[in-house]
Amino acid sequence: MTSRKLLNDCFLTDKDRLSHEECLAILTSRLSVVAGIEEVPLGKTSGRWLATDITAPRNVPMHDNSAVDGYAFAAPVTGPMPVVTHIVAGDLRNHRLEPGQAARIFTGAVMPEGADTVAMQEDCTVNGDQVSVPLNLKRGANARRAGEDVAEGSAVLQSSARLRPQDMAALASFGLARVKVRAPIRVAILSNGDELLEPGAEIAQGQVYDSNRAMLQALIDTLPCEVTDLGILPDNAALIEATLTEVAKTHDVILTSGGASRGDEDHIITAIDNLGTRHLWQIAVKPGRPMSFGQIGDCVFLGLPGNPVAAFVCFLLYVRPSLTVLGGGNHQEPVRFPVAAGFDVPDKKPGRREFWRGWLEPGDGGRPVAHKFARDGSGLISGLRQATGLIEITESMTSVAKGDLVSFLPFTSFGIDS
Numbered sequence: 001m002t003s004r005k006l007l008n009d010c011f012l013t014d015k016d017r018l019s020h021e022e023c024l025a026i027l028t029s030r031l032s033v034v035a036g037i038e039e040v041p042l043g044k045t046s047g048r049w050l051a052t053d054i055t056a057p058r059n060v061p062m063h064d065n066s067a068v069d070g071y072a073f074a075a076p077v078t079g080p081m082p083v084v085t086h087i088v089a090g091d092l093r094n095h096r097l098e099p100g101q102a103a104r105i106f107t108g109a110v111m112p113e114g115a116d117t118v119a120m121q122e123d124c125t126v127n128g129d130q131v132s133v134p135l136n137l138k139r140g141a142n143a144r145r146a147g148e149d150v151a152e153g154s155a156v157l158q159s160s161a162r163l164r165p166q167d168m169a170a171l172a173s174f175g176l177a178r179v180k181v182r183a184p185i186r187v188a189i190l191s192n193g194d195e196l197l198e199p200g201a202e203i204a205q206g207q208v209y210d211s212n213r214a215m216l217q218a219l220i221d222t223l224p225c226e227v228t229d230l231g232i233l234p235d236n237a238a239l240i241e242a243t244l245t246e247v248a249k250t251h252d253v254i255l256t257s258g259g260a261s262r263g264d265e266d267h268i269i270t271a272i273d274n275l276g277t278r279h280l281w282q283i284a285v286k287p288g289r290p291m292s293f294g295q296i297g298d299c300v301f302l303g304l305p306g307n308p309v310a311a312f313v314c315f316l317l318y319v320r321p322s323l324t325v326l327g328g329g330n331h332q333e334p335v336r337f338p339v340a341a342g343f344d345v346p347d348k349k350p351g352r353r354e355f356w357r358g359w360l361e362p363g364d365g366g367r368p369v370a371h372k373f374a375r376d377g378s379g380l381i382s383g384l385r386q387a388t389g390l391i392e393i394t395e396s397m398t399s400v401a402k403g404d405l406v407s408f409l410p411f412t413s414f415g416i417d418s
Contacts, residue, residue: 005034006300008277010293011279019283023283027325031325032325033326034298037181037183039179039181042171047223048184049330050160050161050182051180052180054176057174059152065089065108066087068118068142070120074117077133081130083101085103089106090108097113097114099114105118117140156170156171162329162330184225185326186228186251188230188253188255189228189229189254190256191233192267196209197210197232198232213229215308216315219312219416225327235267241267244275245275253300254301255304256303275296285314285352287313287314287378288314289305302322307378307379308384316334334410334413335409336407337407339369339405342363343402348397350398355409357384357387370408387411389411391409
């Protein structure tokens with residue numbers, strides 16, 4: 001029998017209304033890794049979650065070497081030196097200098113024994129087989145020491161780190177050709193409603209194009225996930241329940257939008273209640289107050305609000321951390337930049353954290369100033385398009401005046417290009 005990967009009731013909470021921090025704490029503490037481990041070629045690891053700790057198997061660089069094209073010698077010197085050997089990068093011979101001798105050396109070449117300093121060729125004067133170098137050059141100049149980048153045995157990366165191009169360079173410098181990473185988690189997305197249409201279809205009065213699914217797929221694609229697009233399911237209770245039953249067997253997460261508020265007649269909500277466990281969370285956040293969380297066995301259900309802005313913001317705040325933890329990653333809070341507000345909001349409801357769509361522009365002295373999209377409607381996709389980040393207004397704030405400090409969370413902190 002396969003052991004369970006998740007708690008039976010990951011999302012149970014005894015509070016009717018959760019703060020932003022409480023919501024995040026539940027998600028990041030009660031969820032656990034469901035992704036498997038696979039070993040893949042280094043070139044395929046970008047953006048993947050590391051599955052093991054990495055320690056340096058050797059010094060980088062392995063040998064003392066020259067940082068420039070020039071002449072190697074032992075400092076200090078008092079006059080011209082004979083050039084007794086020529087060393088290029090990749091030269092495997094052992095070279096040795098006696099005191100008062102120099103070697104012609106090129107960038108990356110191993111330093112000869114007896115040398116500790118390199119003079120740049122443009123600072124040297126060559127006369128036959130003699131070279132004159134600057135007499136005031138400090139010992140060790142232009143020489144890279146073995147292990148000065150990474151020392152053998154030192155911790156380089158921890159399990160659950162997300163591999164970036166610069167991390168891949170480090171792994172390559174150790175000679176690692178294959179790396180153990182977490183397998184992508186499997187996420188199914190779907191929409192439900194007879195009023196919804198696929199883009200490209202002929203639209204009639206009372207119908208609406210499904211915009212959330214394309215947006216959610218693009219957001220999921222910023223993480224190491226495999227997405228199954230189940231399309232639009234009609235309002236057919238038997239079909240929906242049968243679909244979710246099968247999808248839950250082969251996927252780690254089911255993500256929907258809409259029907260997440262009270263939903264007693266919503267077919268997806270009813271199906272989740274019949275097949276597993278669901279909890280409605282009222283989150284003290286705007287936009288996106290109502291969300292549904294649940295599970296069918298080890299398959300997590302995440303139900304977002306239906307309005308595009310609320311779905312977008314709640315994905316960034318709550319779904320992205322959930323997918324990160326489930327996928328074996330280490331959730332990192334987005335970077336918050338304190339900047340001056342370039343707008344006035346005289347009346348803000350206390351006890352609720354709000355995330356406004358905004359962008360930065362240079363203000364006095366070139367310091368960044370946050371500007372807010374003029375309209376707050378959760379259905380206004382144009383606000384998302386104009387914004388380059390979110391302006392975070394805490395629960396204790398009841399107004400904002402121009403010049404007040406606010407926190408700006410750039411979309412780049414969530415893996416989205418601005």
